[in-house]
Amino acid sequence: MPDVNVQRLYSENRERLQLTWAAGKHGGLRTVPPGSLGNPLVGMISHLNLTHPHRFQVIGEMELSYLRDLDPLALEKALDKLFQDQLMAIIVADGCMAHGRIIERCERLSIPLLGSTRSGANLIDVLRHFLSFELAEMITLHGVFLVVLEVGVLITGSSAVGKSELALELISRGHGLVADDVVELYQIGPTTLQGRCPPLLRDFLEVRGLGVINIRSIFGETAVRPRKTLKLIVHLEKPGAGDLASMERLPMNSSTQTILGNEYPKVVLPVAEGRNLAVLVEAATRNFILRSRGIDSTRQFLERHERLMAQEAGELMEDDNFE
Numbered sequence: 025m026p027d028v029n030v031q032r033l034y035s036e037n038r039e040r041l042q043l044t045w046a047a048g049k050h051g052g053l054r055t056v057p058p059g060s061l062g063n064p065l066v067g068m069i070s071h072l073n074l075t076h077p078h079r080f081q082v083i084g085e086m087e088l089s090y091l092r093d094l095d096p097l098a099l100e101k102a103l104d105k106l107f108q109d110q111l112m113a114i115i116v117a118d119g120c121m122a123h124g125r126i127i128e129r130c131e132r133l134s135i136p137l138l139g140s141t142r143s144g145a146n147l148i149d150v151l152r153h154f155l156s157f158e159l160a161e162m163i164t165l166h167g168v169f170l171v172v173l174e175v176g177v178l179i180t181g182s183s184a185v186g187k188s189e190l191a192l193e194l195i196s197r198g199h200g201l202v203a204d205d206v207v208e209l210y211q212i213g214p215t216t217l218q219g220r221c222p223p224l225l226r227d228f229l230e231v232r233g234l235g236v237i238n239i240r241s242i243f244g245e246t247a248v249r250p251r252k253t254l255k256l257i258v259h260l261e262k263p264g265a266g267d268l269a270s271m272e273r274l275p276m277n278s279s280t281q282t283i284l285g286n287e288y289p290k291v292v293l294p295v296a297e298g299r300n301l302a303v304l305v306e307a308a309t310r311n312f313i314l315r316s317r318g319i320d321s322t323r324q325f326l327e328r329h330e331r332l333m334a335q336e337a338g339e340l341m342e343d344d345n346f347e
Contacts, residue, residue, distance in 0.1 A: 027055050027056055027057070027159070028055070028056050028155065028158045028159060029052065029053050029054060029055040029056070030051060030052050030053070030054050030112055030113045030136045031052035031053060033113075033151070033154065033155075034052070034136070034138060036154070037150065037151065037154060040150065041140050041142050041146075041147060041150060041151075042140055042141050042142060043115075043138050043139070043140050044138065044139045044140070045136065045137075045138055045139075046116070046122060046127065046130075046137045046138065046139045047122070047127045047130040047131050047136075047137040048113075048130035048131055048133070048134050048135045048136040048137050049136070050134040051113070051130075051133075051134035051135050051136045052136060054112050054113070054134075054135075054136065056079060056112060056155070056159060060079065060159060061155075061156065061159050061160070061161075062161075065077075066078065066079060066110045067079070068080065068152065068155055068156075069081075069082065069148055069151050069152050069155065070082065070148065071083075071084070071087065071144055071148070072087040072090075072106070074102055074105040074106060075105075077108045077110045077111070078110075078111075079110055079111065079112040079113075080112055080113055080114075080115060080151065080155075081106060081111065081113075081114050081115070082114075082115045082116075082117055082144045082147050082148055083114060083115070083116050083117065083120075083122070083126075083144075084116075084117040084118045084120065084143065084144035085117075085118045085120055087144075088116075088120055088122075088123060091123050091126075092123065099125060100125075103125060103126070103129060106126075107129055107133060107135065111135060112135075112136070113135065113136040113137070113138060114126065114130065114135065114136070114137050114138070115137075115138045115139070115140060115147055115151075116137070116138070116139045116140070117140055117142060117143055117144035117146075117147050118141070118142075118143060118144065119139075119140070119141040120139075122137060122139070156212070157210075157212060160210040160211050160212050160218075161210070161211045161284060162208055162209065162210045162211070163208075163209050163283065163284055164206060164207065164208055164209075165178070165180070165206075165207045165209060165283075166180070166205065166206065166207075167179055167180040167181070167187060167205075167207050168187045168188060168190075168191040168201075168203070168204050168205070168207070168229075169201075169202040169203040169204075169207040169219040169221070169252070169254075170191055170194055170195075170199055170200065170201055170202060171199060171200035171201075171202060171249050171252050172194060172199045172305060172306060172309045173199070173306065173309050173310065173313065175255045175256060175309050175312065175313065176202070176219055176252035176253050176254045176255045176256070177255070177256045177257075177258055177305065177309060178207060178219065178254055178256070178257045178258070179191065179258050179259075179260065179305070180257060180258070180259045180260070181259055181260030181261060181295075182260075182261075182262075184232070185260045185261070185262060185295055186260060186295060186301070187260060188204060188205075188229055188230055188231045188232070189231060189232075190260070190301045190302060190305065191204065191229060192229060192231055192237075193301075193302040194302050194305060194306075195229075195239060195243055195247050196243070197302060197306075200246065200247055200248060200249040200252075201227075201229060201239050201247060201248050201249065202219050202220065202221055202248075202249050202250070202251065202252050203219060203220065203221030203222070203225065203226075204221075204225060204228065204229045204230060205225065205230060206221070206222055206225060207219050207220075207221070208220045208221070208222060209254060209283060209284070211284050211286075215286050216253055216286075217253070217254045217283060217284060217286060217288075218251050218252070218253050218254070219251065219252055219253075219254050220250070220251045221250075226248070227239055227240040227241075227248055254283075254288060255288070255289075255312065256288065256289055256290075256291070256308070256309060256312045257281050257288050257289065257290040257291070258290075258291050258293060258305055258308055259281075259290060259291070259292045259293070260293055260295050260301070261292050261293070261294060261295065262294070262295050262296075263294045263295075263296065279291070279292060289312060289315075291308045291312075293305070293308070
């Protein structure tokens, strides 16, 4: 599970949100605990909320006016509620100057205090998206993740089945590589998984006999993609004793694979001598696109077959009645 500390949040959003660091710099390594997105007891980011704790509290002109109007005793009680154990940082919006007591507590407790000229609503929108993206639940799978016809396709299979060779051929046909060998899948939405490549492996593809090759250097910038949403899984499988006859020719039920609670369509391609797997993967992807539009080729064929059988049966009945 990935994590984010305040220093990283500040560094990666400083220019976009015009952030400044006002106090509590010693707390830059305060890290959002794993699983925080799914914790119903502690929110992630919000306008000043003294009732329900949040890890990041945003204070604008309206909230500062409220705090300034409190008498000293009420102010201290409000700050006690604000500075709870779960608090990671405070962000002052609208270009305002933080209350002196907030600055004092941030320094004393090493709670980062950031400032911005942006509105509180804008800060919350941007940082909520950033935190949701970076803290998304993640799983690592073995395979090759490609962009085929602008569809995210995960190619899986046992070791030495030919995944990387297939990926190389697809890349040479104009498709894009996201990740080879190790694929990181992040849940960025309730039913959406996004595939990415670990930083160490980006741009590289390992092919037996060639070793590690740099896809970006060989095929150009467009041959490598930073990320893509997963849509289809293609599993390469060697049939028993190399006999393709053992594989089902006309599968009636669509196969699926469950990843992080979401089901994804899965196509099993038998690997055998003479089969052009790159063409088959492209065809499987085109077929997936058609199915997503409500066009099922297998069902169309079976319905046509049933109509012809019914027609022939009707003609036989007419012949029997005529005799």
